[in-house]
Amino acid sequence: MPQLNIAEAINRALREIMQEDERVIYIGEDVGEHGGVHGVTRGLLEAYGKERVIDTPISEIAITGTAIGAAMNGLKPIAEIMYQDFIFIAMEQLINHAAQAKFMSAGKLKVPLTIYSQFSLGRQHGPQHSQFFLSHFANVPSINVVLPSTPYSAYGLLRNAVKQQIPTIYLVSAWEYFRFKENVPDEKFELPYGKARTLKQGKDISIISYSRTVYPSLRAAEMLEKEGISAEVIDMMTVSPLDLDTPKSSLLKTKKGLVVSDEHEPASVSSYIAQKLNESLYGKLDRPVMTLNPPFMFVPFSPALEKVYMIDENKIVNRVKEVLN
């Protein structure tokens, strides 16, 4: 079984998807000749040609709209928005049209559209190239919000995106692209949407996370193990649809929980998850499910400040101890 990093896993998934289905096209800024700003789409243009791998002008509204129209008319476009911060330019297309079309047409229109984007928190990219917002998307009906965290999930979740009838936002952490390797089976597979994955078993506390904070959560669990604390680690995989059953079963066992996320806490998906779990498990836990988020401020550029801002394994360990005591 080959060890791949996330960038390689995504590249493999894209090549396979395009090989298997001629309806898939890839459209975005610098995705073809240049192979993407991080090299994730390298080789696609050579393999599949200019009709399918399209280098566009810097026009986020038109990139997204074009992909929506193509999706409505028989194709399965993947539109890349270079940084998550730039999706805001295209939010009108995404919410009013991509997400609403199926409802608005009483089911006549399908929009098998994938929006591929990354966020660069942890890469000293400053306030407008580092932001990680989920509630903006998760608050919209009829849209999948998909958060790969490891090469295995990056591969399996992306393969599922082109099989959807509603739009999928596939949002990956660029900080992770080349940082970790994982075994990804040679056999093709897809991971379902709305199904969390338990990455590590434990009995004292459930750490519930998604996206970039999954690896720090796993490392925190290893550190806690050495101190005799057994933490279960759950990767939510998608936050829309949202699987609350997996964390619920885990919490019924551990009785204590912590949701860890790179989002700001107010009106976040993380606080929503904690709230729903606390509502449904009222009286059955030792204490309410708690959260760990970065401070409510924009991401500072200063490498020293960004490090303080970001969640890492040490912060998770400390927060777990607070919850346990």
Add this chain to the structure above:
Amino acid sequence: MSSENYRKVSTITKEEYEKYGINRDFLLDSYKKMYLIRKLEEKIEYLYLVRGLLMGPAHLYNGMEAIAIGVTKALSKGDLIVSNHRGHGHAIAIGITPYQIISEMLGFSEGAQKGLSGSMHVAIDPDAGALYSSAIVGSQVPIAVGAAYAFKYRKLDNVVAVFFGDGATTTGALLESLNMSRFLKVPLYLICEDNDYAEYTNIDYTVGRSRITSMFTSFGIYTEEVDGNDVLSVYRSIKDTEELVRGQKNPVAIHAYTYRLSGHSVTDPASYRSKDEVEKWKALDPILRLKERMLKEGFTTEEELSSVEKSIEEDIESAVNEALKGSPMSIEDAIKIGDP
């Protein structure tokens, strides 16, 4: 603007009818459809203002009928239109029925979108030839670019025609789309229905009406200026540019001058317009002009047209009566529609 990327279109003369396939059937059918749109819009106005049966916004198409009909009569099977908030005329032009439109406006499950979307989205029925309709000014245009790209990519000979108003020419979505459509070389008709007003504000005040044409040409898009109140000018423009669009896969812009006979929406008395201005445009009414032409050229008689008109009015009346018997779907069913 050079003459290479711009033309002012004139009407089709009687001598040219054969070349363009214009005959009695064509003219009479155009007349029927335009008259149907007009009378439907008048009925909607009545159902709103007099009967108080309809709610929400409704942007009427009366006065602009020649554009929807001229464009759709020039399209072929499998082609798609993309509509906007002022879309009743587009819907009728591709065959969505008055019953479906009124039912939709009543919020009933018999409506074009089962009552989920209302007046601004009646023209969505891909199988009938209407891909999508946006209530956000300008936002339908990039979607039309993508639909046209899909036709080209799938090696089909079909084209897309997207309708937008003069008010859309100041949106980022439209401006990005002009470049994108040229860059991707897509078979797309960009139909600017320039009805003089962007909501309540005259387009001359915010843009300069004549500047709209040069906006298109400056993006490298071949553009025609058309009398949008003459169905044959509109038809000619689409037909004459067909080789550029369907054949060579290029976007072409049609800047069609027209006028809303009603206000921005059904509840707008449009008191910001002078009486003289309205009278000037009433004299250019596209339906009256077609009628006069057909009578003058001997294709029909007053008697035949009154019987045609009477039958259309009766059809609308019975469509309304039938629609009023409908009912809304359940919220449980409505929730399921948006599910994955």
